[in-house]
Amino acid sequence: MEELLKILRDIRDDVDFENETKLVDGKILTSFDIIQIIGAIDDEYDIAIPAPQIVPANFNSAEAILALIEKLKG
Amino acid sequence: MSLVSLPFYIFMCVLLLLYYRVRQKDQWKVLLLAGLFFYVWSDPFMIIFLLISVFATWKLMLNPVKSHFIWVLVINLGILIAFKYSVNLGVKDLAAPLGISYYTFMTIGYAHDCYDKKIEPQRDLFRYALFVSFFPQMTQGPIGVYQEMMPQLEEYHGFDPDNIKKGAYRILIGIFKKMVIAGRVAYYIDTVYSDPEGFPGLTLIIATFFYLIELYADFSGYMDIVCGISKMMGINLKENFKRPYLSKNIPEYWTRWHISLNEWYKTHLFMPCVTSGFNRNFAKGLAKVFRKAKKGTLRLILPTIIVWITTGIWHGARLSYLGWGVYFAIVMLLSFTTQSYVKKLNEKIHWNKDNVFVKVFQVVRTFVIVGIGEVIFRSESFSDAVAIFRKIVTDTRINASSIAQAMTPFGNGNQAAASVLILSVLILAQLIIEIAKERDEKAFTGHRYIYALAMMVTIVLFGVSGASNFMYQTF
Structure with a gap:
């Protein structure tokens, strides 16, 4: 989790990724940020996130993003 | 029909x-x-x-x-x-x-x-x-x-008088925007844009400003009518416009203008392009050249170009539409790639983004950038667009003579002055009605009857009766 939080903070240092649960629904992250996250996850974990997985539920919190990474890894 | x-x-x-x-x-x-x-x-x-x-x-x-x-x-x-x-x-x-x-x-x-x-x-x-x-x-x-x-x-929708009232009011707003605002400014724009070489820079700037008003009034007016019709049947359509001309930057503008088209592109073309294997490899190739660039940013380049060129030529087979798409692709890419540098610069010069003057500056800047794109879009040909830009840059003086010339498409003397005055009041009225519409979307309060009556009278007095074809219907 710490590793992911570091990646997310590199992209947006003004967001409380640890506690925020409405990153997309609350319009905290933009499409631009989400694409940065997709690119960073690909670089760090070598995971390609398919387009159908890019839905608000998978990016609303750091936990949801981590769950997506775990799912795609498995 | x-x-x-x-x-x-x-x-x-x-x-x-x-x-x-x-x-x-x-x-x-x-x-x-x-x-x-x-x-x-x-x-x-x-x-x-x-x-x-x-x-x-x-x-x-x-x-x-x-x-x-x-x-x-x-x-x-x-x-x-x-x-x-x-x-x-x-x-x-x-x-x-x-x-x-x-x-x-x-x-x-x-x-x-x-x-x-x-x-x-x-x-x-x-x-x-x-x-x-x-x-x-x-x-x-x-x-x-x-x-x-x-x-x-x-789903079954039972009869609800409130839906009929709200729907009818929304339809009235749409007809007002289309027949009064868009219909009134169309003549000025058509006159100037059909012979851009024949008018000075100031007139071209005013015509372009009117064109932005016309585009919004025509297209969002249509949306008001269809939302109103649907509301009468108990069906809520998604809003397609959210005060786009008050956007503070271009990416924001495209989340507030023709929202349903932009969401469609995002879901069905942009995101699949971003996540495609080809784009992934393309971005990795670019990363070897641009070592300092953020990986996510490099992934945006190809999809942005594809989406904007496709959007441009979707409007039709004209070079000016392609030019419009290329222009916005460049603007969007500049916006994405310079975001972190601009942020650092803003911190250095203590740029307070909550300051009202800063906000006004951002809104005006976005409006001008959109305006440049729409000059390309509206021009009969690419060479016309170049001629308009040249004239605006080299031939814009603000003095009594250029102001008098700018009035000529409205007619002569008193007629032109009256037209300018009426048009200004009407545009202001549209703004007031829209703000009121957003403020009490849920409640149908008494003052709406006054607005409705005023709009009906204005449509009868100033509506352009021939203005029945909508601009975006042709795309």
Whole structure:
């Protein structure tokens, strides 16, 4: 989790990724940020996130993003 | 059948009577028949292409495998391209079937969502046909999303006087914007843009400003009418505009202008491009050259170019449309790639983004950038656009003579002064009505009757009676 939080903070240092649960629904992250996250996850974990997985539920919190990474890894 | 014509409103009255009197289980069938009737009345022979699209897409998507999805794309895009670019393909200029761009988008969106397993395919052909042919949105959008629209279309809606009142008020706002605002400024724009070399820079700037007003009043006015019509039937359409000219930057602007089209592009073209293997490798190749660039930013380059060029040529086979797409691709890419540098610069110069002057500056800057794009879009040819920019840069003086010249498209002397005054009041009135509309969206308060009466009087006095064709209907 710490590793992911570091990646997310590199992209947006003004967001409380640890506690925020409405990153997309609350319009905290933009499409631009989400694409940065997709690119960073690909670089760090070598995971390609398919387009159908890019839905608000998978990016609303750091936990949801981590769950997506775990799912795609498995 | 124009949405600002008497026959249409007679049709609406008959439809509403039927809609609220039939048995609950038959209500959606009334909507389907109304859609087909509307289409046959407006464009009788071209309904064949709508029926081909509906049947082929429905049948193929019952089993949403890859090959079927590709066939849906081939059939629907094939018909669209054949009609839109018939002249360029060496065939004679064919009049495109009514609403083909919009129902093609809805159809492809449905097929893509079925293929991605986001939705279950619709088993009933007629219910699927209703989704595509729901008449208020079929001709000019908003582009409907199946999972949002279908439950509303199938559901029974009981008669609610509040919906009728709210719907009628919204229709009135739309007619006001279209016939009074867009209709009044159109003459000025047409006069100036048909001979850009014949007018000085100041007149060209004013014409471009009016063009931005016309685009908004025409297109969002249409949306007000279709949202109003749907509301009368208890159906809520998605908003397609959210005060776009108050956006503080271009990416924000494109989340507030023609929202349904931009969301469609984001879901069905941009995101699949971003996550495609080809783009992934392309971005990795770029990373070797631009070592300091953020990886996510490099992933945006190819999809942004593809989306904006596609959006440009979707408007039609004209070089100026392509130029418009390329222009916005460049602006968007500059915005994405410079974001972190701009942020650092803002911190250095203590740029307070909450300061009202900073906000006004950002809004004006965005408006000007959009204006430059729309000059390219509106020009008859690319060389006309170049001529307009040259004139604006080299021939803009603000003095008594240039102001007098800028008034000439309105007429002479007192007539021109009266036109400017009336137009200014009308544009201000539109702004007030829109702000009031947003503030009390839920409650239909008393002052709306005063606004409604004022709009009716204004439409009768200043409405342009010939202004019945909407700009985006042709795309």
